[in-house]
Amino acid sequence: MIIINNKKGFTLIEMLMAVAIFAVASVIIMSTFVNAINLEQQTANYQKLQNDGRYIVEKIAKEVRGREIIPIYPGQNPTSSINFFPDEYDSIVSIYYDPNTKNLIYSQDGFADSLNSPNVEIEELKFFILPSKDPFSNVPISNVQPRATIYMKLKNKPAGKYAKELIIQTTISSKFYKR
Amino acid sequence: MKKVLINNQGQGLIELIIAIAVIVVGLFAVWTLFMSNFNGEQEAKARVIGANLSREGIEAVKNIRDSNWLHRDENQLDELNNLWAWDHSLVPGYYTIDELFSSPNPDYDGLVKLKTIAFPAEADKSKLYINDLGFFVHESGSRFSGYSRLITIKNICCNSNKDDGETDENKIRQQCADQDFKLADGGCDSAFGADYTKIGISVICQVDWKVNEKPRKIVIEDQLFNWR
Numbered sequence: 001m002i003i004i005n006n007k008k009g010f011t012l013i014e015m016l017m018a019v020a021i022f023a024v025a026s027v028i029i030m031s032t033f034v035n036a037i038n039l040e041q042q043t044a045n046y047q048k049l050q051n052d053g054r055y056i057v058e059k060i061a062k063e064v065r066g067r068e069i070i071p072i073y074p075g076q077n078p079t080s081s082i083n084f085f086p087d088e089y090d091s092i093v094s095i096y097y098d099p100n101t102k103n104l105i106y107s108q109d110g111f112a113d114s115l116n117s118p119n120v121e122i123e124e125l126k127f128f129i130l131p132s133k134d135p136f137s138n139v140p141i142s143n144v145q146p147r148a149t150i151y152m153k154l155k156n157k158p159a160g161k162y163a164k165e166l167i168i169q170t171t172i173s174s175k176f177y178k179r
Numbered sequence: 180m181k182k183v184l185i186n187n188q189g190q191g192l193i194e195l196i197i198a199i200a201v202i203v204v205g206l207f208a209v210w211t212l213f214m215s216n217f218n219g220e221q222e223a224k225a226r227v228i229g230a231n232l233s234r235e236g237i238e239a240v241k242n243i244r245d246s247n248w249l250h251r252d253e254n255q256l257d258e259l260n261n262l263w264a265w266d267h268s269l270v271p272g273y274y275t276i277d278e279l280f281s282s283p284n285p286d287y288d289g290l291v292k293l294k295t296i297a298f299p300a301e302a303d304k305s306k307l308y309i310n311d312l313g314f315f316v317h318e319s320g321s322r323f324s325g326y327s328r329l330i331t332i333k334n335i336c337c338n339s340n341k342d343d344g345e346t347d348e349n350k351i352r353q354q355c356a357d358q359d360f361k362l363a364d365g366g367c368d369s370a371f372g373a374d375y376t377k378i379g380i381s382v383i384c385q386v387d388w389k390v391n392e393k394p395r396k397i398v399i400e401d402q403l404f405n406w407r
Contacts, residue, residue: 021195021199025202028203028206029202032206032210035210036209036213039213039214040216042217042220043216043220046221053227074287078280126312126313130287130289131288131290132289140253142249143246143249143250143252143253144246144249144289144290145245145248145249147238147242147291151313153313166224167313169232169314170231170232170234171238171239171242171280173241173245179249
């Protein structure tokens with residue numbers, strides 16, 4: 001039996017080369033991985049903002065369309081709350097901004113909860129409520145259909161390097177026709 | 180007799196380079212996937228803003244129509260001493276929103292006002308700027324928001340004299356329910372002949388913006404009639 005046996009092993013240079021190549025390769029892989037995770041986090045943050053933004057706008061739109069807005073004086077615009085007259089079930093609804101907790105609160109008959117999710121805060125919220133006189137009072141003093149303009153700046157919570165911002169502005173005209 | 184050959188060749192440099200190349204291509208593909216996901220999300224974000232601005236345009240016109248109804252209910256007369264029409268000031272043309280919420284004067288009654296623009300000659304006037312409060316407005320001078328908004332109003336015309344000369348209202352409705360209507364940039368009779376009557380207005384609100392220098396747009400169209 002002939003066994004051709006190799007007893008050479010690796011030299012130091014070969015070893016160093018191997019380690020260097022391995023190091024370079026792993027650095028490339030790791031940085032790609034880390035970047036991908038960061039990017040993914042930013043993408044997820046955008047997604048959260050859009051989810052909340054869309055939901056909040058639709059919720060406010062639904063209420064403004066279906067309920068009778070209590071008018072405010074022109075000097076009070078822009079305001080941070082919308083209050084509605086009691087509906088046919090004597091239910092009292094209001095939507096207001098809490099600047100301390102940075103939440104948008106929806107309150108119905110004294111029960112209040114925030115419209116934004118815990119990982120999104122409302123940085124800024126402004127409503128323009130017009131007209132300033134009630135078109136549906138017994139003696140109408142305005143011939144303008146009520147409407148609300150919403151301006152909302154959403155931000156990710158907790159604020160960090162990858163926290164994103166989303167500004168949404170829209171106007172909703174009421175579909176409340178009493179006269 | 181048995182020969183056992185032990186291979187002591189190891190890997191050559193070429194093989195190593197190819198291996199690394201394969202890994203890099205794989206990584207690049209994954210990275211591209213993440214990048215396009217991120218870009219897509221940014222597109223979506225811009226689109227959410229655009230959609231809401233576009234909706235604002237439609238709602239403004241709807242608010243004018245509803246306010247016209249309120250004027251009518253009070254038997255108000257327009258400039259020509261006719262009863263206030265449901266489509267007062269909503270004639271075909273290109274518009275931007277002149278007054279919607281910027282009400283510094285306490286006497287502002289809240290009536291939405293549109294401003295006629297010549298399109299496409301004055302396309303620049305449809306640009307939206309950011310005002311002191313952060314709102315999107317058409318008044319120039321402040322920072323350009325990247326978005327522009329153009330409202331187009333057209334008349335919806337219906338052939339009221341289609342079959343045997345009967346022109347009752349039900350028939351008009353029926354014909355238009357069958358999608359048998361046309362859009363006119365001006366008067367219905369001048370566009371399609373005396374048989375055509377105006378039954379409503381079509382409001383088209385287009386919002387334009389750019390993402391990475393690539394043009395994007397969203398168009399919302401709504402049809403408004405004289406019934407609630």
